[in-house]
Amino acid sequence: MKICVTASNSGLEASVDPHFGRCKYFVLVDSKSMEFESIENGQGSASGGAGVQAAQQVIGKGIDVLITGSVGPNAFSLLSSEGIEMKIFSSGSVIEAIRAYEFGSLESIDSANSPGKSKM
Amino acid sequence: MKIAIASGKGGTGKTTVAVNLALALGNAQLLDCDVEEPNCNLFLGFDLEKQEDVTITVPEVDSEKCSLCGKCAEFCQYNAIAKLSSSIMLFPKLCHGCGGCVLVCPENAITEEKRSIGIIEKGTDEHFNIELLQGTLNIGEPMASPVIRQLQAHIDESTVAIVDSPPGTACPVIASVAEMDYCVLVTEPTPFGLNDLALMVDLVRQLDVQFGVVINRHGIGDARVEDYCRAERIPILMKIPNDREIAVLYSKGIPFVEQMPLWKENFRELYRYICKFISYQGGF
């Protein structure tokens, strides 16, 4: 199972960044082997639509689970139509988030829980 | 002659100045470009008639033709299109209508559809002898500029057009001020007023539009706005005192030039000043 955790830095010890669209890094972890890959969130200063871009990026990586703090409405539609499970974890490290997920103690994100930002 | 009335934030009396100036001149057009919250008509109470819808074009994907190549999503700078594993998803509110995705699609699967984002209304009144044009952006729509541009297309170049701009310094303000002959900046003589004024001055200078300042509620606050204008060589066009009679009329929704003939003359004088100023600049 491939799990993506939004983080403020690379690696398993990095702390979780709760904002999906605007986080610095995505840490992608294979929950079986615990092999991981950190990719930078390429949205930079995208004027609106950061969530869409972030969602496309992680969808392209074929993830099954996303662990983050909040997801905006556009990203939510994309992630949910790809059947990606979304879980809330907003403070702690990437590895702690993965453990909490495997333990089954994370709450699901069932609808967009951040207002998003699409104003120009 | 096209004059924009603008201010760095709401509540400075921008609309009051716009409405009173238009009324004092008569035979003028008043354009309410504060399309997220048009409020000129609160003072006028005209019966408005719908003129037209404001539409923007948004793409539509024909899923039969689409090969899911992803070129459209890659191209769109505004992230308004995303490619999923078995479909393309569109986010119309992020779309700027540039039409680029239509061009890059190798399967000709994308067509453009019109979507209404607001309306233009017009009202006239024989007693007041002005024409009000009002744009209203539909609730939840993020892009005010297309409504403002379409509203401004109704400007009759042979008369005077007074444009009530939206507050702030963002895109909608630029859309409403950029093509004007002159811009009147309305401010209050307070530290906040000064701060917002300075931001507006930077903006109109960048847009290369001539401008002057109207100080509203003169008498509250301090002299820093005046000092600033003097130092920057910005003309102070008018000072509207923090006067009880004006405040009472305002609270009743009555434009004060209607009840105070002296002020009608003051606003006409302000207009004459602007005309003279522009003709010196060779604009007219």
Ligand code: SF4
């Ligand atoms: S029209 Fe332009 S902004 Fe709209 S989706 Fe296509 S490429 Fe993006």
Ligand code: SF4
């Ligand atoms: S560019 Fe055309 S064919 Fe390619 S994914 Fe977009 S709509 Fe489909």
